[in-house]
Amino acid sequence: MAIPGPAPRPGGRPRLDLQFLQRFLQIQKVLFPSWSSQNALMFLTLLCVALLEQLVIYRVGLIPSQYFGVLGSKDLNGFKTLTFLSVVLIVLNSVLKSFDQFTCNLLYVSWRKDLTEHLHRLYFRGRVYYTLNVLRDDVDNPDQRISQDVERFCRQLSSMASKLIISPFTLVYYTYQCFRSTSWLGPVSIFGYFILGTVVNRVLMSPIVAKLVQQEKLEGDFRFKHMQIRVNAEPAAFFRAGHVEHMRTDRRLQRLLQTQRDLMSKELWLCIGINMFDYLGSILSYIVIAIPIFSGVYGDLSPAELSSLVSKNAFVCLYLINCFSQLIELSTTLSDVAGYTHRIGELQETLLDMNPKSQDGEFLDESQWDLARGLGAPATEPADAAFLVERVCIYAPSSHRPLIKDLSLKISEGQSLLITGDTGAGKTSLLRVLGGLWANAQTKVSVGVLFLPQKPFFTDGTLREQVSPGPTPPTPPPQHGPGRVTGLSTRELVQQSSLVARTKGLDQQVDWNWYDVLSPGEMQRLSFARLFYLQPKYAVLDEATSALTEEVESELYRIGQQLGMTFISVGHRRSLEKFHSLVLRLCGDGRWELTRIKVE
Numbered sequence: 376m377a378i379p380g381p382a383p384r385p386g387g388r389p390r391l392d393l394q395f396l397q398r399f400l401q402i403q404k405v406l407f408p409s410w411s412s413q414n415a416l417m418f419l420t421l422l423c424v425a426l427l428e429q430l431v432i433y434r435v436g437l438i439p440s441q442y443f444g445v446l447g448s449k450d451l452n453g454f455k456t457l458t459f460l461s462v463v464l465i466v467l468n469s470v471l472k473s474f475d476q477f478t479c480n481l482l483y484v485s486w487r488k489d490l491t492e493h494l495h496r497l498y499f500r501g502r503v504y505y506t507l508n509v510l511r512d513d514v515d516n517p518d519q520r521i522s523q524d525v526e527r528f529c530r531q532l533s534s535m536a537s538k539l540i541i542s543p544f545t546l547v548y549y550t551y552q553c554f555r556s557t558s559w560l561g562p563v564s565i566f567g568y569f570i571l572g573t574v575v576n577r578v579l580m581s582p583i584v585a586k587l588v589q590q591e592k593l594e595g596d597f598r599f600k601h602m603q604i605r606v607n608a609e610p611a612a613f614f615r616a617g618h619v620e621h622m623r624t625d626r627r628l629q630r631l632l633q634t635q636r637d638l639m640s641k642e643l644w645l646c647i648g649i650n651m652f653d654y655l656g657s658i659l660s661y662i663v664i665a666i667p668i669f670s671g672v673y674g675d676l677s678p679a680e681l682s683s684l685v686s687k688n689a690f691v692c693l694y695l696i697n698c699f700s701q702l703i704e705l706s707t708t709l710s711d712v713a714g715y716t717h718r719i720g721e722l723q724e725t726l727l728d729m730n731p732k733s734q735d736g737e738f739l740d741e742s743q744w745d746l747a748r749g750l751g752a753p754a755t756e757p758a759d760a761a762f763l764v765e766r767v768c769i770y771a772p773s774s775h776r777p778l779i780k781d782l783s784l785k786i787s788e789g790q791s792l793l794i795t796g797d798t799g800a801g802k803t804s805l806l807r808v809l810g811g812l813w814a815n816a817q818t819k820v821s822v823g824v825l826f827l828p829q830k831p832f833f834t835d836g837t838l839r840e841q842v843s844p845g846p847t848p849p850t851p852p853p854q855h856g857p858g859r860v861t862g863l864s865t866r867e868l869v870q871q872s873s874l875v876a877r878t879k880g881l882d883q884q885v886d887w888n889w890y891d892v893l894s895p896g897e898m899q900r901l902s903f904a905r906l907f908y909l910q911p912k913y914a915v916l917d918e919a920t921s922a923l924t925e926e927v928e929s930e931l932y933r934i935g936q937q938l939g940m941t942f943i944s945v946g947h948r949r950s951l952e953k954f955h956s957l958v959l960r961l962c963g964d965g966r967w968e969l970t971r972i973k974v975e
């Protein structure tokens with residue numbers, strides 16, 4: 376039976392909550408797999424650079440107060456030394472700041488690589504990409520999550536990294552300095568101010584996270600629409616569908632832009648909050664300094680000493696407030712990061728959920744996948760048959776109407792099977808079950824089977840790579856070359872459609888899309904070239920000759936028979952019967968009949 380797509384999880388509105396924290400930590404495990412990983416070392420370098428930068432910044436921050444001192448006491452030598460020191464510090468500061476930025480950029484690339492590769496591993500393992508894209512509808516646009524959301528997440532996180540990493544140190548240090556300058560009054564009022572700012576920001580940020588998640592979904596939908604038109608440009612042009620598709624694409628764009636506008640209005644309030652916090656903070660620092668001055672604490676200082684002290688204290692308090700303001704300013708970035716965290720986290724959870732694990736919790740590799748897909752069925756291979764089907768019922772996803780009821784079938788070597796039936800009767804669905812795309816416990820499949828689907832599959836690359844796309848063929852091609860048995864080499868087979876001339880050789884890289892440049896007949900010939908190259912024991916052909924003439928079809932089947940292949944074919948032509956010994960007719964509503972073809 377097919378895997379039905381689960382209903383969307385209830386209460387799934389993304390927020391800055393515990394679930395965000397869990398997902399964020401889960402992603403951090405991927406970004407920092409161990410303490411000695413490259414990313415951890417880069418992060419440590421960033422911490423050292425940022426700490427050094429803060430030390431220099433502190434020295435640079437004291438320069439104005441020192442100038443007040445040397446200028447107030449007309450100390451020329453002191454002035455020269457201070458100017459020299461200032462230039463050195465400023466040069467050092469500029470270098471460190473740039474290096475800090477550079478390390479953040481490197482971290483961004485490295486994080487993106489690790490996170491994307493991790494998701495790719497889960498996505499391409501077994502047939503997860505098929506199940507996720509075709510059978511499940513609870514995770515929208517997985518392609519966009521892997522490509523765009525991961526990119527933005529890593530960029531935003533790296534832009535926050537150096538500020539976040541340094542903040543505990545600067546907060547402690549400047550709190551101490553502030554306490555020395557203003558006693559408890561400075562730190563307490565600044566901390567109270569920060570807590571107030573955080574509470575207000577938290578309230579303003581929550582709706583932004585949910586809106587951002589929605590915006591990314593619509594962004595994915597919009598891009599998908601363009602991809603749909605790109606892939607189906609020719610049929611769309613035949614249908615003169617430009618006008619309608621233009622309207623539909625614009626409609627998706629409008630929905631996206633409306634959400635972006637909503638997001639911006641929500642961000643406006645957050646921006647107002649952040650800016651208010653920033654500017655009120657600068658006044659707060661002078662209020663904190665003014666209180667001891669007006670209460671006579673510094674009554675015995677000269678005006679030059681007092682202005683030097685005010686300048687120093689103002690720097691310390693301002694810097695402490697600045698540390699907090701920077702944290703508050705990170706709110707917009709944090710809300711973006713939270714939105715992307717939810718989207719990536721949700722995808723990761725689904726992918727992990729779909730990757731079967733062994734009993735000790737390890738992920739199964741490709742070779743074990745087929746054995747596990749029977750959801751607990753004994754992992755045995757049919758010894759003397761390619762396919763063993765026992766009382767199988769097949770339903771289309773999200774449907775309770777059976778396509779096939781109680782089908783039992785055993786296909787052994789030399790027992791070719793032809794599957795026929797009306798449109799939508801479930802012929803391809805049966806192949807999906809046999810191919811393991813739709814999980815079914817009552818089906819056992821042997822190795823050495825090659826499927827040629829109704830829509831041929833081509834990848835990017837050379838012509839030879841189209842014939843032999845996978846790294847490991849089901850059965851290794853024989854040493855003497857596939858075509859020798861029949862007098863036809865792969866090259867000759869491909870040449871029939873003059874493809875070799877067009878591609879200027881079998882190994883010439885081409886940048887075109889094979890689906891755009893090949894006719895359906897050429898695609899089917901090329902698929903057969905692949906079949907004859909790989910020479911599996913069993914070939915499952917889903918209307919694989921529908922675009923070819925009966926003569927060519929017979930020729931291809933004859934070559935296959937000479938190569939010793941057993942066919943499981945879906946097709947409508949009676950001419951196909953002579954290459955098969957059994958016919959399975961799907962009669963609709965789950966009914967079927969199996970008959971043996973009489974040899975004339």
Ligand SMILES: Nc1ncnc2c1ncn2[C@@H]1O[C@H](COP(=O)(O)OP(=O)(O)OP(=O)(O)O)[C@@H](O)[C@H]1O
Nearest residue numbers: 509510771772778797798799800801802803804805
């Ligand atoms: N991913 C899917 N989600 C929902 N329904 C599906 C899905 N795939 C197939 N179906 C439905 O299952 C039914 C059987 O589809 P199937 O592709 O097996 O038909 P078929 O017999 O191969 O038809 P044809 O002769 O046109 O190729 C159809 O009604 C189809 O709409």
